[in-house]
Amino acid sequence: MKTQNLLEFVCYQLLFAAQTTVNPDFSTAEFSPSKLKKPPKPELGDFAFPCFQLKDFGDPADIAVYIQDFLQTAIPANDLIKKVEVQGPFVNIHLNTGVLAQLVCSQILEEGPNYGTGSVGHGQRVMIEFLAPNSNKPLHLGHVRNALLGASISRIFQAMGFEVIRANLINDRGAHICKSIYAWQTWGNGETPQSTGIKGDHFVGRYYALYGKKEDEAFAALLTSQGLDPQAPLDDKEERKAAFLEQYPPALAVKDMLLKWEASDPKVLALWQMMNGWTYAGFDATLAKLGIVFDRIYYESTTYLLGRQHVLDGLSRGVFYRKEDGAVYADLKNEGLDDKLLLRSDGTSVYITQDIGTAILKSTDYQPLARSVYIVGSEQIHHFKVLFLLLKMLDIEEVKNTLLYHLPYGMVNLPEGKMKSRLGKIVDADDLIRSIVELARTEAEALNEGREEKITEVELDEIARQVGLGALKFFFLDSKALSEMRYDPKKSIAFNGRTGPFVQYTYARIASLLRKAEEIKDPAKIDFLTLHESDEHSLLLALTEFGAVIQAAAENYDPSKISAYLFDLARIFNRFYASHRIFSDDVPKQTQLARLALCKCTGVVIKKGLDLLGIEAPEKM
RNA sequence: GCCCUCAUAGUUCAAUGGAUAGAACACUAGCCUUCUAAGCUGGAUAUGCAGGUUCGAUUCCUGCUGAGGGCACCA
Numbered sequence: 001m002k003t004q005n006l007l008e009f010v011c012y013q014l015l016f017a018a019q020t021t022v023n024p025d026f027s028t029a030e031f032s033p034s035k036l037k038k039p040p041k042p043e044l045g046d047f048a049f050p051c052f053q054l055k056d057f058g059d060p061a062d063i064a065v066y067i068q069d070f071l072q073t074a075i076p077a078n079d080l081i082k083k084v085e086v087q088g089p090f091v092n093i094h095l096n097t098g099v100l101a102q103l104v105c106s107q108i109l110e111e112g113p114n115y116g117t118g119s120v121g122h123g124q125r126v127m128i129e130f131l132a133p134n135s136n137k138p139l140h141l142g143h144v145r146n147a148l149l150g151a152s153i154s155r156i157f158q159a160m161g162f163e164v165i166r167a168n169l170i171n172d173r174g175a176h177i178c179k180s181i182y183a184w185q186t187w188g189n190g191e192t193p194q195s196t197g198i199k200g201d202h203f204v205g206r207y208y209a210l211y212g213k214k215e216d217e218a219f220a221a222l223l224t225s226q227g228l229d230p231q232a233p234l235d236d237k238e239e240r241k242a243a244f245l246e247q248y249p250p251a252l253a254v255k256d257m258l259l260k261w262e263a264s265d266p267k268v269l270a271l272w273q274m275m276n277g278w279t280y281a282g283f284d285a286t287l288a289k290l291g292i293v294f295d296r297i298y299y300e301s302t303t304y305l306l307g308r309q310h311v312l313d314g315l316s317r318g319v320f321y322r323k324e325d326g327a328v329y330a331d332l333k334n335e336g337l338d339d340k341l342l343l344r345s346d347g348t349s350v351y352i353t354q355d356i357g358t359a360i361l362k363s364t365d366y367q368p369l370a371r372s373v374y375i376v377g378s379e380q381i382h383h384f385k386v387l388f389l390l391l392k393m394l395d396i397e398e399v400k401n402t403l404l405y406h407l408p409y410g411m412v413n414l415p416e417g418k419m420k421s422r423l424g425k426i427v428d429a430d431d432l433i434r435s436i437v438e439l440a441r442t443e444a445e446a447l448n449e450g451r452e453e454k455i456t457e458v459e460l461d462e463i464a465r466q467v468g469l470g471a472l473k474f475f476f477l478d479s480k481a482l483s484e485m486r487y488d489p490k491k492s493i494a495f496n497g498r499t500g501p502f503v504q505y506t507y508a509r510i511a512s513l514l515r516k517a518e519e520i521k522d523p524a525k526i527d528f529l530t531l532h533e534s535d536e537h538s539l540l541l542a543l544t545e546f547g548a549v550i551q552a553a554a555e556n557y558d559p560s561k562i563s564a565y566l567f568d569l570a571r572i573f574n575r576f577y578a579s580h581r582i583f584s585d586d587v588p589k590q591t592q593l594a595r596l597a598l599c600k601c602t603g604v605v606i607k608k609g610l611d612l613l614g615i616e617a618p619e620k621m
Numbered sequence: 622g623c624c625c626u627c628a629u630a631g632u633u634c635a636a637u638g639g640a641u642a643g644a645a646c647a648c649u650a651g652c653c654u655u656c657u658a659a660g661c662u663g664g665a666u667a668u669g670c671a672g673g674u675u676c677g678a679u680u681c682c683u684g685c686u687g688a689g690g691g692c693a694c695c696a
Contacts, residue, residue, distance in 0.1 A: 344694040351696050498645040505659045578661040
């Protein structure tokens with residue numbers, strides 16, 4: 001039997017008992033694995049079946065007793081099911097530790113890193129789009145959350161057998177990048193990332209910020225010249241700002257540059273390419289540090305016109321309609337939504353038009369694409385709802401069989417409130433990574449001080465990198481995507497408690513144990529029946545759940561299921577580790593071997609689980 | 622105005638409708654001459670308010686209060 005069939009086995013036993021004692025017509029519908037609950041306390045048992053759901057057939061408490069009596073007498077000694085108890089209407093099943101160990105450990109030792117993985121995705125291709133940065137400034141805290149989510153969900157889907165295409169859609173066109181270009185041309189004195197030693201994305205971002213600063217200053221100067229206080233709130237401030245921009249030379253230059261870009265002006269295109277190139281080099285460096293790679297990069301500059309044709313096609317088929325002024329709309333009143341503009345009266349595209357094109361492009365590029373997932377902030381929930389509706393209305397062959405899914409995630413706030421780049425209230429991704437690795441290094445050094453076996457400097461660097469990133473990644477992945485998070489630099493990233501390093505440390509302990517022992521060569525020779533401690537039992541039970549956890553994480557697009565599981569597993573292991581020795585003369589040789597195998601299995605699962613979160617498992621810490 | 626999301630301990634987060642609502646941080650008392658103390662064992666505190674559905678509700682429904690987001694010829 002495989003561990004994934006454990007629940008089915010238990011259900012079958014229950015079903016048989018209930019059929020015999022209560023009603024022969026019961027089927028697996030009443031006794032499916034989803035009906036089994038986990039008792040609130042481990043002492044109560046390993047699985048619980050609540051009999052409320054059978055109340056039509058009698059008093060639930062009576063039914064529980066019937067089932068118990070039957071199973072108790074029917075179970076042969078030394079079988080997987082050790083004991084059946086009743087607590088009111090709950091039938092509680094206890095498994096035999098040794099038999100469970102035999103079952104679980106031999107499977108994990110055999111399957112290794114494939115243990116817990118599934119095959120529901122076999123033959124299905126899924127595209128996961130995430131990050132989607134603008135090309136005019138470096139990545140920040142919000143991008144980090146997004147990227148870690150995307151990377152982890154990609155791995156989780158792969159573990160379920162899907163073929164995953166990781167896609168990034170870079171917003172590389174528009175006024176924002178033109179502002180960076182203008183600022184660099186005007187005030188840059190020919191500096192480059194190379195000449196200044198500044199990372200490319202930060203270099204470009206600096207000019208974007210400079211543009212904003214100059215604009216703010218010019219506007220403030222204008223207000224002052226009109227006898228107004230620039231700091232004071234004004235009712236008509238927005239109107240004044242708009243009027244100011246109408247005649248502000250840099251704004252006019254940016255507008256002009258945008259037009260030239262659209263007209264493929266070679267000089268503008270060359271500048272644009274150069275500056276975007278600087279930014280991308282910077283992104284690549286940041287993503288490399290996070291261990292993130294993309295299989296496919298889409299650029300808005302090459303996709304933004306695609307949607308237009310499909311909208312016009314839809315218009316000709318009567319799917320959309322045109323207003324008197326020439327603008328094209330979709331009628332979404334039947335869906336309870338406002339009508340949606342698809343093409344402006346001058347015929348140009350809007351945001352959602354581009355997205356229609358890109359969605360169709362994705363499906364045609366990777367035909368057949370079973371699923372297309374968008375990891376984009378929760379503020380765009382409405383946008384994607386509309387986008388998916390529009391695609392359905394267009395009824396395009398390539399897209400029809402693609403399941404479209406928007407995974408919204410919540411904003412990352414700072415203790416002072418929202419991040420605001422204009423106010424400099426922003427946490428830069430590179431700073432974040434650097435500081436967390438430095439902290440981890442300090443911590444590792446301090447711990448190394450008091451140790452007999454010193455860890456080398458080179459190893460310390462690697463440990464600091466792994467542990468620092470482990471802390472960062474676990475922190476971001478441990479809460480559900482949709483919830484907003486608060487990031488407090490002083491408190492958020494810790495190395496103790498419910499953290500990545502806690503789980504990594506548990507792995508390092510196991511690795512250390514395994515280094516001290518001979519390799520387990522023949523699992524068949526291990527006598528797992530020597531295991532009978534409750535701490536061992538809890539650990540085994542936890543190991544059986546891994547596959548279901550990965551599956552749940554995939555079904556819910558939710559890496560926090562994995563992180564929560566790993567924390568529990570590590571805690572259970574540490575409890576076992578603290579109260580039971582392995583290499584001790586008091587412990588029989590056979591028990592030592594079985595415990596060692598149990599440790600090894602735990603290590604396999606922790607390493608795999610961390611891998612699904614994109615976190616490395618250090619052999620030493 | 623309409624729509625969406627959220628509301629749990631001092632703080633940050635958990636809990637496919639199930640038994641006594643879990644952790645972590647912080648605070649506090651213990652545990653290293655023995656496999657890595659980034660660990661283990663104790664200790665106080667919480668479901669915004671009012672109804673409903675049912676054997677049972679943090680979870681589902683309705684209303685209210687509070688926070689955030691959205692409904693652009695912006696992206």
